[in-house]
Amino acid sequence: MKVQSPNDTHQDSLLIVEMGDDVDNEFQHIRSLLNSKEIAEVFLISKDSDPAVLMQAIKIGAKEFFLLPLKEEEVRQALEKIKKKRKKINRKKSPQPGKIISIFGSKGGVGATTLAVNLAVNLAQKKSVKSVALIDMNMMFGEIPLFLELEPGYHWGEIVKNIARLDSTFLMNILAKHSSGVHVLPSPATLSDSRSAIPDMMSHLIGFMQKLFEFVIIDTGQFIDEISLKIMELSDNILLVSLLSLPCISNANKILQTISELRTFPEERIKIVINRYLSKSDIPLNDAEESIHKKIFWTIPNDYATTVSAINNGTPLYIAAPKAQITRSLNDLADTFVEKDDHQKKWWQILIKR
Numbered sequence: 502m503k504v505q506s507p508n509d510t511h512q513d514s515l516l517i518v519e520m521g522d523d524v525d526n527e528f529q530h531i532r533s534l535l536n537s538k539e540i541a542e543v544f545l546i547s548k549d550s551d552p553a554v555l556m557q558a559i560k561i562g563a564k565e566f567f568l569l570p571l572k573e574e575e576v577r578q579a580l581e582k583i584k585k586k587r588k589k590i591n592r593k594k595s596p597q598p599g600k601i602i603s604i605f606g607s608k609g610g611v612g613a614t615t616l617a618v619n620l621a622v623n624l625a626q627k628k629s630v631k632s633v634a635l636i637d638m639n640m641m642f643g644e645i646p647l648f649l650e651l652e653p654g655y656h657w658g659e660i661v662k663n664i665a666r667l668d669s670t671f672l673m674n675i676l677a678k679h680s681s682g683v684h685v686l687p688s689p690a691t692l693s694d695s696r697s698a699i700p701d702m703m704s705h706l707i708g709f710m711q712k713l714f715e716f717v718i719i720d721t722g723q724f725i726d727e728i729s730l731k732i733m734e735l736s737d738n739i740l741l742v743s744l745l746s747l748p749c750i751s752n753a754n755k756i757l758q759t760i761s762e763l764r765t766f767p768e769e770r771i772k773i774v775i776n777r778y779l780s781k782s783d784i785p786l787n788d789a790e791e792s793i794h795k796k797i798f799w800t801i802p803n804d805y806a807t808t809v810s811a812i813n814n815g816t817p818l819y820i821a822a823p824k825a826q827i828t829r830s831l832n833d834l835a836d837t838f839v840e841k842d843d844h845q846k847k848w849w850q851i852l853i854k855r
């Protein structure tokens with residue numbers, strides 16, 4: 502942060518004004534600086550909280566209002582807030598690569614596809630999320646098109662064969678678009694097409710998708726092989742789905758151990774999700790945490806009737822059962838991946854409460 506002279510104004514400047522006695526004149530001057538965009542934000546300092554001054558401060562859109570004597574911590578926090586906001590704006594100016602979230606089952610049938618599909622469509626419903634892609638990596642047995650009642654024309658087997666010619670228009674044209682807004686890339690239905698997948702090509706493809714989408718959700722399946730390890734390596738977050746059953750917990754443990762031995766990416770990226778959770782389970786959550794030496798990140802309630810009916814109708818849960826507890830849980834899970842606006846409370850709301 503640098504202090505500027507009155508002649509050295511700039512569009513991004515923050516103006517800090519200690520209000521004197523000629524309040525009307527001072528507000529007029531501040532307003533004209535804001536209107537001409539010579540300054541971007543204003544902090545006001547005043548010796549009292551005169552309601553007339555407060556009203557004017559609200560009207561001009563002052564970001565903070567400090568009472569004298571100044572409290573150092575309050576000022577520091579306000580400046581931090583501005584700094585964060587600037588960073589966010591700058592990030593928007595130069596688009597960041599999309600976030601990759603891969604879903605990995607600790608065993609077959611634990612709900613990896615249910616989670617991947619519903620996480621993707623829930624993210625696509627968030628106001629702040631612009632684009633979501635969903636990739637099915639289950640060779641031959643990919644089920645995402647069934648879960649979303651899609652009839653895709655292409656799968657990634659065809660894309661990786663033509664990887665050298667891959668361009669964004671081509672890719673956008675061949676992805677299947679679901680009504681939720683999610684773009685789906687299914688897996689090949691035959692073994693010969695699946696063979697074309699090699700880790701380098703898959704990372705090229707995923708890197709490409711990352712440039713086009715804010716979120717890339719990958720249903721990785723349940724096998725640890727060089728492709729799934731590559732995907733995990735590229736992922737920002739890996740959701741390891743497990744049930745509270747002995748075989749699942751034991752598998753989760755083996756997967757975590759393997760990953761920590763391989764040391765190709767930090768183990769903290771892995772988040773444990775317990776699916777089909779029942780509070781009266783034989784294995785309590787803290788016992789499971791003890792045996793896998795890791796905190797459980799999320800639990801999704803057990804609701805077979807709702808999930809199976811949604812799957813059979815090819816409908817995501819937010820449409821099939823918007824009020825169900827499982828739908829709410831999956832929606833809240835999606836929220837954990839969306840950045841929150843840190844401007845929760847305005848300064849004048851805080852001041853009024855004093």
Ligand SMILES: Nc1ncnc2c1ncn2[C@@H]1O[C@H](COP(=O)(O)OP(=O)(O)OP(=O)(O)O)[C@@H](O)[C@H]1O
Pocket residue numbers: 606608609610611612613614615616639722723776777778801802803804805806808809812827
């Ligand atoms: N929270 C839940 N409560 C009850 N049943 C669930 C839940 N989540 C998923 N299921 C059921 O579990 C079954 C398997 O789900 P899903 O196909 O998503 O698992 P998967 O791990 O992808 O399986 P696969 O190994 O075959 O790919 C489905 O019948 C689904 O209805």
Ligand SMILES: [Mg+2]
Pocket residue numbers: 613614615639644722
């Ligand atoms: Mg599956």
